[in-house]
Amino acid sequence: MLRTVQATRYVTPLREGGSLPAIIEADDLGLYVLKFRGAGQGPLALLAELVAGEIGRALGLRVPELVFVEVDAVLGRNEPDSEIRDLLKRSVGLNLALDYLPGSTMFDPAAGDTADPELASLAVWFDAFVTNVDRTPRNPNLLKWHRELYFIDHGAALYFHHNWPSIEQAPWSLFPAIRSHVLLPWASAIDAADREAHTRLKTSTFETILDAVPDAWLLPETGDLTPAEKRGGYLRYFTERLAASSIFVEEATRVRAELV
Ligand SMILES: Nc1ncnc2c1ncn2[C@@H]1O[C@H](COP(=O)(O)OP(=O)(O)O)[C@@H](O)[C@H]1O
Ligand SMILES: [Mg+2]
Incomplete structure (x- = not known):
């Protein structure tokens, strides 16, 4: 039910959470937000991201497309940040990612x-x-994109x-x-x-x-x-x-x- 793509370029880390997800480019030329298997929360966080995300979709909620991402040892070999290099090394193999929603902003009741x-x-x-x-x-882990709300980040x-x-x-x-x-x-x-x-x-x-x-x-x-x-x-x-x-x-x- 999920496509599998190959990561081709590490674009930039997303520093908000502790798990250090990153924007990556894949061999289908898409940009994705990659959740690393080697992050502190481990594979159970990826399982939760996948299973809860797809249940949300089955309920009719908008969840960005989830894909499996193959990371190979070459990716990030030249990353200057050693924390990112180590994370990539620990994550060689299968990972999970969400379609990147460019220009999305976080839902904010205060605004x-x-x-x-x-x-x-x-x-x-x-x-x-x-x-x-x-x-x-x-x-909130709730993105506004094209006037609709998208549900992200189900790893917990x-x-x-x-x-x-x-x-x-x-x-x-x-x-x-x-x-x-x-x-x-x-x-x-x-x-x-x-x-x-x-x-x-x-x-x-x-x-x-x-x-x-x-x-x-x-x-x-x-x-x-x-x-x-x-x-x-x-x-x-x-x-x-x-x-x-x-x-x-x-x-x-x-x-x-x-x-x-
Ligand atoms: N699919 C997406 N499209 C655009 N931005 C995203 C997407 N997924 C995550 N982000 C941005 O990256 C941040 C961190 O991602 P998130 O999945 O919430 O991981 P964590 O909170 O565990 O670090 C989010 O708060 C959001 O700003
Ligand atoms: Mg989050």
Whole structure:
């Protein structure tokens, strides 16, 4: 489901976050924002970026196209910055990137940006579903581009996977961070978003997305689970969290009522 391109040129680092993503050029002449496998957060951040991003797209949210990017040892060999050279060295092989949206700007309520209630509600539902904490007013990860909102940076989502045994309770977990969601003030139709999500997300949606995850990113850090068993765990998490969505829908609705 994802294309694979070859990185041909390291253009410039994006210094905002800690993971040091970069704009790169690829052999299809496209520019992409590359998320490095060798960055501190490791392959699970790329897995979250891919899986949460594609779930967002399946829900109808705008997510820049995601592609696999092959990085070879030649790329960045002449980078003067040793931190970047090391990062590139650790990331030789398969990485993940988003289509670069030139001229996009970050959503900023303080500057008067507002959002459509339907979109805001779907976004709140989505971030609660995938437990994404990175959608706050200070760090919205929401790009305005051609008058539309684009959702980026899902590497911190699915936090249960950093502590795999927590998967036993994770589908039913509350998501208190929803309180700080940048779009919560506009999310007046979370119930309708819930119904919409249930028509759009099927078990097969999750299966197709999980199949696209490279085996090597399904780290066997918990004993000896195989990649297939890990995929099965994620699938169970998504189907059970979807079935129990009223838990986080009620929470988001309640928190919003206190806010507005
Ligand atoms: N697809 C994109 N198009 C344009 N700019 C982007 C894109 N993806 C990221 N950026 C810019 O790069 C910054 C860092 O990328 P992000 O994915 O948020 O990584 P992190 O926050 O982990 O460093 C973003 O805040 C945004 O300004
Ligand atoms: Mg970010």
